[in-house]
Amino acid sequence: MTSPATVTPGPAPDPAGLLRRWRAGGQLPRQGPDAVTHVERLPARDGVSVPWPDWVPDQLRAALAARGVDRPWQHQAYAAELARAGRHVVVATGTGSGKSLAYLLPALATLLADPRATVLYLAPTKALAADQLRTVAGLGLDGVRPACYDGDTPQSERAWIRQHARFVLTNPDMLHRGILPGHNGWSQFLRRLTYVIVDECHSYRGVFGSHVAHVLRRLRRQTERYGRVRQQAGVPAARRGGVDGRTGAAGRAGVDGRAGPTFVLASATSGAPEQSAGQLTGLPVTAVTEDGAPRGAVTFALWEPPLLPGARADTEDLTPARRSALRESADLLADAVSAGVRTLAFVRSRRGAEVVATTARRALDEAVPGLGARVAAYRAGFLAEERRALERSLASGELLGMATTNALELGVDLVGLDAVLICGYPGTRASLWQQAGRAGRAGREALAVLIARDDPLDTYLVHHPEAVFGRPVEATVLDPTNPYVLGPQLCCAAAEGALTSADVELFGGAVVKQTLDELVAAGLLRRRPTGWYWTAAGRPDVDLRGEGGAPVQVVEEATGRLLGTVDPGSSHFLVHPGAVYLHQGVSYVVDDLDLADAYALVHAEEPDWSTHAREVTSLSVVSVREYRDAGPVGLFVGDVDVTSQIVSYQRRRIGSGEVLDTRPLDLPARQLRTVAVWFTASPAALAAAGIDPADVPGALHAAEHAAIGLLPLVATCDRWDIGGLSTASHADTEAPTVFVYDGHPGGAGFAERAYRAARTWLGATRDLIAACGCETGCPSCVQSPKCGNGNNPLGKADAVRVLDVVLTNLPQTSADQPSDPG
Structure with a gap:
């Protein structure tokens, strides 16, 4: 919650100077060429403040002024005016721009004016909800009564919250499992619900986002059921017009005439935020994207770890060609902490965060005994009390450095950080900028460094800075019509109350009617003249995050x-x-x-080795949704069945990456019905391109690995969200084929995006492989850490020839234009 009064820089370390020291050699324990491939300088920006809207109560203004907020920024006031007028709104501005004030102003003003009104706040993580609770409670406003209601809330407090809290902070999982199924106990709260705040809404993507879209529709359904057509108590009707003259009551009615709460969403900068927010809520949403907040200057460096002397990257054991990004991040973190620079290191995995923190602590303790205690790891899976203690220590400055997963990417107020290290591209430009924006949040000079993993996408990006800095942020991808999401969510809704014909439109129209018929045929629902009823005694067991059961x-x-x-x-x-x-x-x-x-x-x-699981996969085509016939090349998108099984794991020496042995595992196979994109090329076309038939498997395998690695360039996914398979002759296509599939039941929208932007995607894949300096393939281009075949066979040069055949024949579409990268 930033304001003109909170951005005056004080004495601080020089993050940009730290980068200069690193480039000159500094205290890093290695020598070699400059690891920095590009430096982008983002200039400081002045803020634009405006007067308080006249409907903001004096008590709220005074409370904000006591926290240093004297006037709102322009975008905060504009978004608050829209919400006050009953318009559903999404605020999509930069990290640290004070989006929270945009939704708190109308919400808290209404709570102060109407003693019966209630507000619901949703965050994707418990940490963010706890942080917002501290903010709201810290204002000390009479009668607001904020409270967190999540899995960490003691049972003894839950009844009080249901009956008395007016500003409830929770997450979609608890709304889905704990609030909506017990809506009778929440009837008073739901009847008076005025605003629903959806924070960090860009994080609701893929299968998770599709589930959350239906949870929000279920929430809308229950608020309508409890029948509160809301008006803003104590505010004359003549003053409810907001920025465009719409009345509060009219503005609060949905597009289908249903009355309900006003939705206010906050998002990182993203493509088409009003479209994504509309998909999420099922309502027309106005976007506010002009950022009126000030920003300190940011130095953003792209960093490629050096090659290891004498290392071979073209062997089956996946020996790394470059110094580990984890080790590089740990060294940079330790050096930053020793210089007094408060630093956050984002790491892709839980284990990686632990490795970075542990390595940095050891290095610091060797230099200054006890200094390592000022570095810690933070990740999901910690117990609640551990997470809260770490958050407090980082906020107070007791901790100078922290290695974290993306659990701290979202919203938690971390004012005072000087630098951010990003260990590996986080999968989307939206996440990249969200993580980078965690530094400099007090308006100070900031440093962000993207440290490339030995990975195709990371390698591509650090050598193509225009793909990082010259393109708009992606649009969020979600698909509420996914049958693996829609069917279970309709069952949840029916268990909360019989579905009616009006609900068919609420949840999606014609596709809903078809799905309801299928659920009736399967015996999950029963059709009666008054609607569709849930048949079982218990509630449907539906996991929003697609994780398939209990942790x-x-x-x-x-x-x-x-x-x-x-x-x-x-x-x-x-x-x-x-x-x-x-x-x-x-x-x-x-x-x-x-x-x-x-x-x-x-x-x-404390073994001196790490472990890496290996998986085998088979795939069959169920149906083709669309295809492009390009002569010797075909491009397809459709439904597939995937069978995968972890069959063994490697033990690798820590430090060198040497494979010690491979040990078998006996774990059950897992089945997945999902969506894939695939291309075929005729054997004759491949032969004409100079690929010997015996080399086709290796060529396709290498192209598959690189294509998986580059897909996040055009879709809001992570390489761990997707999988692939290649074969010189697939039974269903009867041709050499490369498949790339969504790793979620029913698909998550990634394969469809790849199909639309195939030339952009495969062109970048081809260029990456061709530009890599290795001889026969390495982790930077065609080797994959996920490969169940030990990265064998792989044909780097032939992969380029395969992709040349595809790109020569495949026509370009509008989605392949540079103006539409996301």
């Missing part, structure tokens, strides 16, 4: 102590028998994984 608890066998949790979808990879599991710098080895009862038993051990 797997990680338990220390000797003591019975719960260390943390792992989502079930990752358990086969992270806590299989023999896996190394890290928790707050302490290393454990997994003794047993019980999938039925969802627990893993571990013992403390």
Whole structure:
């Protein structure tokens, strides 16, 4: 919640000077060429403030002034006016621009004016909701009564919150599992619900976003059921017109005439925010994108770790060609902390965050005993009390450095950070800028460094800065019509109250009617003249995040102590028998994984090796949705069945990456019906391009790996959201084929985006492989850490020839234009 009074810089370290020192050699424990491939300087920007809207109560103005907020920024006031007029609005401005004030102004003003009104706040993470609770409670406003209602809320407090809290902060998971199924107990709150705040709404993408879209529709359904056609108590009708003269009552009616709460959404800068917010809520949404907040200057560097002397990257054991991005990040974090620069290091995985924090602590303690205590790891899976303690320590300055997963990417107020290290491209430009924006939030000079992993996409980006700095942020991808989302969500809605014909339109129209017929045929719903009824005694068990069941608890066998949790979808990879599991710098080895009862038993051990699971996959085509016939080349998108199984794991020496051995695993196979994009090329065309038939498998395999790595360039996905398969002759296509599929049941919209922008996607893939300086393939171009075949066979040069054949024949579409990258 920034304001003109909170951005005056005070004495601080010089982050840009730290980068200059690193480039000159500094104190980093290595020598070699400059690792920086590009430096982008983002200039400081002045803010534009405006007077308070006249409807803001004096009590609220005084409370904000006491916290240094003397006047709102222009975008804050404009968005607040829209919401006050009953217009659904999304504020899509930069990190640190004070989006929270844009939604707090109308929400808190209404709570102060109408003692019966209520407000619901939704955040994607518990940490963000807890942070917002501190903000609202800290204002000390009489009668607002804010409270968090999530999985960490004691049972003894929940009844009081349901009956008395007026500003409830929660997350979509609790709304789905704890509030809507028990809506009778929330009837008073729902009847008086005035605003629904959806924070960090750009994070609701893919399958998770599609589920949340239906949870919000279920919420709208219940607020209508409890029948409060809301008006703003105590505000004369003549003053409810807002910025365009619409009345409050009219503005609060949805496009279908249903009355309900006003939705105010906050998003990182993203493409087409009004479209994404409209998909999420099912309502017409106005976007506010002009950022009126000031911004300190940012130095943004792209950093490629150096090649390892004498390392070979063209072997089956995936020996790294470059210094590990984790080790590079740990060294930079340690050096920044030793210089007094408050730094956050974002790391892609839980284990990676632990490795970076542990390595940095060791380096600092060797230099100055005890200094390592000022660095910690932060990630999902920690217990609630651990997370809160770490947040407090970082905010107070007790911790100078922290290695975190994206759990701290969203919204938590971290004013005072000087630098951000981003260990590996986070998958989307939206996340990249969100993470980079965590530094300099007090208006100070800031440093952001993207440290490339030995990975095709990272390698491409650090050598193509225009793909980072010269393109707009992607649009959020979600698909509420996904049958694996729509069917279960309709069951949830029916369990909360019989579905009616009016609900068919609310949840999506014709596709909903068809899905309801299928649910009736399957015996899940019963059709009666008054609607569709849930048939079972219990509630539907639906996981919003697509993780397939309860979290797997990680338990220390000797003591019975719960260390943390792992989502079930990752358990086969992270806590299989023999896996190394890290928790707050302490290393454990997994003794047993019980999938039925969802627990893993571990013992403390400090091995000198890490573990890497290996997976095998088969795929069959179910149906083709669309295709392009391009002579010897075909491009398709459709439904596929994927069978995958973790069959073994490698133990690799820490530091060198040397493979010690491969050990078998006996884990169950997993089935997935999803959406894929695939291309075929005729054997004759490949032969004409100079590819020997015996080399086709390696050529396709290499092209597949690189294509998976580059897909996040055109779709809002992560390479771990997608999978692939290639074959010299697939049974269903009868041709050499490369498949890339969404790793979520029913698909998440990524394959469709790849199909639309195929030339952009495959062209970048071809250019990356051709430009890589290795001889036969390396992790920077065609090797993959996920490969179940040990990266064998791979044909780097032939992969370029395959892609040349595809690109020569495949016509360009409008989605391939540079103006539409996301």
